[in-house]
Amino acid sequence: MNKFKIKTEVKFSDNAIDALLDYKNVNAAIVTDEFMNKSGKVKMITDKLSGCNRVDVFDEVKPDPPISLIIKGLEFLEKCDTQIVVALGGGSSIDAAKAMVFMAKKVTGKDLKLVAIPTTSGTGSEVTQFAVITDEEKGIKYPLVDEDLLPDLAILIPELVTSVPPSVTADTGFDVITHAMEAYVSTLANDASDALAEKSLKICFEYLPVAYKEGDNLIAREKMHSASCLAGMAFNEVGLGINHGIAHALGAKFHIPHGRANAMLLPHVVEFNADLHHNFGKYNKAEAMQRIAEISRMLRLPHDTKRIAVESLVEEIKYMMKMMKIPATLKEAGVTKEDYEASKADIIKSALNDSCTKTNPREVTEASVERILSKIAIW
Ligand SMILES: NC(=O)c1ccc[n+]([C@@H]2O[C@H](COP(=O)([O-])OP(=O)(O)OC[C@H]3O[C@@H](n4cnc5c(N)ncnc54)[C@H](O)[C@@H]3O)[C@@H](O)[C@H]2O)c1
Ligand SMILES: [Fe+2]
Secondary structure (H helix, E strand, C coil): CCCCCCCCEEECCCCHHHHHHHCCCCEEEEECCHHHHHCCHHHHHHHHCCCCCEEEEECCCCCCCEHHHHHHHHHHHHHHCCCEEEEEECHHHHHHHHHHHHHHHHHHCCCCEEEEEECCCCCCHHHCCEEEEEECCCCEEEEEECHHHCCCEEECCHHHHCCCCHHHHHHHHHHHHHHHHHHHHCCCCCHHHHHHHHHHHHHHHHHHHHHHHCCCCHHHHHHHHHHHHHHHHHHHHHCCCHHHHHHHHHHHHHCCCHHHHHHHHHHHHHHHHHCCCCCCCCCCHHHHHHHHHHHHHHCCCCCCCHHHHHHHHHHHHHHHHHHCCCCCCCCCCCCCHHHHHHHHHHHHHHHHHCHHHHHCCCCCCHHHHHHHHHCCCCC
């Protein structure tokens, strides 16, 4: 049985931010990072929450939010006696807020509402039932998965994204591409998730280079904001794959930004799933290769044969990465050979155990993860 459902209401286009004016006579809290507060973006939100009794701000979120931060945020929410939580920021702020609200509801039994306002076009976290939290002691990133993590409302405001620097635009844009591609080839993919992933990919390949080169191009920013949300809806239903499984492990060990880790792996995971080099064991390769070839055709890349289609997709990904100065190897991403060798076994183990890996179209083994890693472990 296939299914498609979205609990989160999404508001976008002109005046979407005015949805906040509806919150009256309640206590609100904003969960964000220091940059958002100092840059005046928090004020844009508090101005619209003027009907609330009080608005408190927790601006301590850092990239890859750890468990300790969630506990601190929980204490904050309790102290402010909040009814509405507004998550403002990239995936890190939204995930942190989702985890805090989820736990606060469990602990207090209170019915908290969560509004997510993304300021990067990347994770799609505003419409997903995932929150990725880091266990710093163990060096592992955990995707928490629960329908109760879904925000009640998402507001897409492209003006908030124009300040994202080119390198973060590139990283987060590749997160969107990876979400859409992994959803498209997921073992659970269906017509509804395909439609969302296809549209997202078409937008990304057209508008990500524009958003990268012209950060203040509002049309490109609006398109990428939509692409991020559509890809989020797609993978929320049908899951991701080994690309995200390994990227989580690399992010936890070496703090490589999430989208960058995805981009570095993507050409090699596409080749692996399509079994382009016939190096691996048994699996349903015909279907995975077919799906990947379809992506090429959809993007109007050369696709005379399935092999040509896969190769041209891999080349296009590598071209875009180079154009946007995304590192291709762990060395270029600042990881030393010694650190990599010391962590390799843990990375393979946590990639195999990651919940995203379950829906990869091709069976993944220790040897195949090692093989994919070897393509970026070059010094
Ligand atoms: N929940 C999900 O479904 C999901 C999906 C994919 C990734 N994630 C997680 O999300 C996190 C990554 O999120 P991200 O890629 O959005 O990055 P991020 O939230 O970590 O932000 C990256 C940097 O960009 C800055 N930034 C954010 N918005 C900005 C703006 N408008 N202008 C200038 N700077 C801005 C932040 O301050 C930060 O320094 C990772 O922890 C990843 O694992 C979650
Ligand atoms: Fe992601």
